[in-house]
Amino acid sequence: MINITFVASDGERRKVEIEEGETAREAALYNDVPGIDGDCGGVCACATCHVHVDPEWIDKVGRLTDGSMEADLLQFAEGTTEFSRLACQINMKSILDGLVLHVPDKQY
Amino acid sequence: MDSQIAEPDAAARIASIPIEEIDVARPSLFQNDTIGLFFDRLRAEDPVHYCRESHVGPYWSITKFDDIMAVDTNHKVFSSEAKLGGIAIQDMHSAEGALELEMFIAMDPPKHDQQRKAVTPAVAPSNLQLLEPVIRERAGEILDELPVGEDFDWVDRVAVELTTMTLATLFDFPWKERRKLTRWSDVATAAPETGIVESYEARREELIGCAMYFKTLWDERINEEPKNDLISMMAHSPATRDMPFLEFLGNLMLLIVGGNDTTRNSISGGVLALNQNPDEYAKLDSDPSLIGKMVPEIIRWQTPLTHMRRTALEDWEIGGKPIRKGDKVVMWYLSGNRDESAIERADQFIIDRKNPRHHLSFGYGIHRCMGNRLAELQLRIIWEEIHKRFSRVEVTGEPERLYSNLVRGITRMPVRLHAR
Numbered sequence: 001m002i003n004i005t006f007v008a009s010d011g012e013r014r015k016v017e018i019e020e021g022e023t024a025r026e027a028a029l030y031n032d033v034p035g036i037d038g039d040c041g042g043v044c045a046c047a048t049c050h051v052h053v054d055p056e057w058i059d060k061v062g063r064l065t066d067g068s069m070e071a072d073l074l075q076f077a078e079g080t081t082e083f084s085r086l087a088c089q090i091n092m093k094s095i096l097d098g099l100v101l102h103v104p105d106k107q108y
Numbered sequence: 109m110d111s112q113i114a115e116p117d118a119a120a121r122i123a124s125i126p127i128e129e130i131d132v133a134r135p136s137l138f139q140n141d142t143i144g145l146f147f148d149r150l151r152a153e154d155p156v157h158y159c160r161e162s163h164v165g166p167y168w169s170i171t172k173f174d175d176i177m178a179v180d181t182n183h184k185v186f187s188s189e190a191k192l193g194g195i196a197i198q199d200m201h202s203a204e205g206a207l208e209l210e211m212f213i214a215m216d217p218p219k220h221d222q223q224r225k226a227v228t229p230a231v232a233p234s235n236l237q238l239l240e241p242v243i244r245e246r247a248g249e250i251l252d253e254l255p256v257g258e259d260f261d262w263v264d265r266v267a268v269e270l271t272t273m274t275l276a277t278l279f280d281f282p283w284k285e286r287r288k289l290t291r292w293s294d295v296a297t298a299a300p301e302t303g304i305v306e307s308y309e310a311r312r313e314e315l316i317g318c319a320m321y322f323k324t325l326w327d328e329r330i331n332e333e334p335k336n337d338l339i340s341m342m343a344h345s346p347a348t349r350d351m352p353f354l355e356f357l358g359n360l361m362l363l364i365v366g367g368n369d370t371t372r373n374s375i376s377g378g379v380l381a382l383n384q385n386p387d388e389y390a391k392l393d394s395d396p397s398l399i400g401k402m403v404p405e406i407i408r409w410q411t412p413l414t415h416m417r418r419t420a421l422e423d424w425e426i427g428g429k430p431i432r433k434g435d436k437v438v439m440w441y442l443s444g445n446r447d448e449s450a451i452e453r454a455d456q457f458i459i460d461r462k463n464p465r466h467h468l469s470f471g472y473g474i475h476r477c478m479g480n481r482l483a484e485l486q487l488r489i490i491w492e493e494i495h496k497r498f499s500r501v502e503v504t505g506e507p508e509r510l511y512s513n514l515v516r517g518i519t520r521m522p523v524r525l526h527a528r
Binding site (some may be wrong): 007039040041043044045046048069072073075105106107108 | 472479
């Protein structure tokens with residue numbers, strides 16, 4: 001199992017476990033982490049699982065790729081930064097054990 | 109599907125139509141609400157269906173959830189461009205005398221992206237938080253004026269009124285003249301045969317009147333400090349402030365129609381669905397905390413826009429069928445929202461459904477409805493305020509439906525309120 005900590009906009013931290021091969025979106029939804037809506041079902045088709053990857057983890061997770069569908073969708077989201085990703089596109093693997101993701105106040 | 113069918117043997121008749129003759133573009137099927145039976149057949153027998161001849165020409169119908177998702181998220185192959193036909197089954201710019209409006213919903217990147225970004229902040233969650241108390245107060249006022257214990261038309265007194273007042277709030281539109289917005293929204297989507305306008309010329313004149321009205325507001329706002337209303341945002345944003353006239357009018361119409369018809373019909377559709385499912389109404393009455401989950405279920409159930417259309421930019425395959433470059437491809441959200449392979453018990457209205465937001469009513473991909481959380485907010489507020497005041501909104505007569513293959517509308521619905 002791999003650990004992820006979701007940090008809510010009010011600073012509250014929630015540590016959850018997920019199996020390798022699942023995504024950070026699934027980790028949030030399986031554990032009812034508030035603030036991750038994930039409307040489309042995890043197929044990179046909306047932007048309601050927007051997270052800010054903790055700067056310490058961004059190199060391991062990887063940054064948004066220009067011209068990707070993920071980037072096309074995130075351009076319309078609120079409060080995006082250079083650390084923004086969609087949680088459904090973060091595949092969990094052992095090097096991400098201990099990952100910290102910050103959840104925006106609201107998704108749309 | 110979800111309401112009583114006027115013609116009792118409709119099911120048997122529709123079951124006997126040869127599959128290749130099925131044409132789901134006919135507006136009468138939506139008006140008499142037999143359309144669901146046609147979609148049931150297409151999903152089961154021919155989920156990617158080609159209709160060779162229709163009043164809108166040849167077109168493909170995409171009827172399954174996953175196929176719709178695949179088209180909606182592939183904007184590089186499936187274009188929304190107005191010049192190719194745009195976003196509805198009826199080609200844009202096809203009618204003689206129609207205005208050639210330009211709006212970002214009917215554009216491809218990069219222009220779509222720039223214009224959408226300019227207006228998105230108006231409906232972003234942080235702005236909605238500011239709007240919520242205003243919308244709630246105005247919703248309460250609308251409900252407090254309603255008669256208890258006597259029949260009245262829910263559509264006119266509540267659904268239209270509430271969405272119009274929200275739009276007026278978003279545009280910071282002169283309050284007393286807000287019904288102009290309702291009229292312009294109706295006119296913008298109207299074809300002459302609907303009876304809303306007499307001719308395309310009449311429609312053109314009304315829309316030019318609308319544009320002139322907004323031009324005055326625009327000129328006021330551009331000379332003021334930037335504010336959080338949509339007109340001020342468009343007037344001050346580099347992406348939108350120098351728009352040509354037809355683009356200005358087109359984007360205004362997009363925001364007016366987008367925020368009007370859709371929410372209006374979900375407000376009415378929710379009342380109807382609860383009346384048709386008394387067990388669900390009882391559930392809601394005993395636990396109003398379910399409203400948050402019920403709202404997306406109402407939006408799925410109603411599917412206020414039945415479809416969006418794309419045009420193929422290259423040869424492609426969907427569900428084993430060969431789509432040719434230039435073909436018209438129609439994503440029937442109303443059908444995908446009843447697809448059992450993607451949504452459990454899709455033919456049932458369930459207000460405490462798991463994963464209620466997993467529906468197609470807002471579309472997906474870069475054209476996904478930008479007002480989706482505003483629509484949910486309005487519906488949540490109206491249901492919370494209804495619950496405080498009334499134990500039941502009883503539908504007392506047959507609702508009348510709109511003659512349209514695009515807007516799934518309820519035009520009249522008699523109701524009676526029961527005091528709490």
